[in-house]
Amino acid sequence: MFNMTKNVVANLFAKSSTRLYPFAVRGHFEGFRGTLHINIDECIFCRTCMIKCPSQCIAVDNKAGTWTCEAMSCVYCGVCVDVCPTGCLSMTNDHRQVATEKQTMSYQGVPKKKKKEAAE
Ligand code: SF4
Ligand code: SF4
Numbered sequence: 001m002f003n004m005t006k007n008v009v010a011n012l013f014a015k016s017s018t019r020l021y022p023f024a025v026r027g028h029f030e031g032f033r034g035t036l037h038i039n040i041d042e043c044i045f046c047r048t049c050m051i052k053c054p055s056q057c058i059a060v061d062n063k064a065g066t067w068t069c070e071a072m073s074c075v076y077c078g079v080c081v082d083v084c085p086t087g088c089l090s091m092t093n094d095h096r097q098v099a100t101e102k103q104t105m106s107y108q109g110v111p112k113k114k115k116k117e118a119a120e
Pocket of ligand 1 (some may be wrong): 036052054055056060069073075076077078080081
């Protein structure tokens with residue numbers, strides 16, 4: 001009984017070991033991988049990200065110049081960011097918001113061939 005009272009009193013005056021979320025939000029750890037972003041203007045539609053993605057959630061159509069990602073299938077491994085030859089993929093340190101419906105990131109760019117034709 002004495003031991004328990006000692007613990008109760010100690011806990012009453014101890015610093016809280018939990019945070020009052022959402023009022024107190026914990027910062028990110030170094031190297032945190034958050035939401036995936038693409039700078040579609042820099043994409044050359046090489047499909048490397050699609051081939052290397054372990055969850056197969058990226059689809060690249062190099063003829064149509066489209067890049068899509070099923071956001072809810074992404075496991076935030078960062079492989080696509082590492083292998084992208086142009087560095088157009090990046091991950092920011094924000095969380096994807098919870099959602100009740102499937103989310104697809106869809107981008108329309110200019111395929112490399114069309115970029116060349118436009119320059120000629
Ligand atoms: S972070 Fe990983 S799982 Fe997500 S799209 Fe890139 S390669 Fe695929
Ligand atoms: S690896 Fe990079 S450049 Fe290649 S298709 Fe993916 S996002 Fe575009």
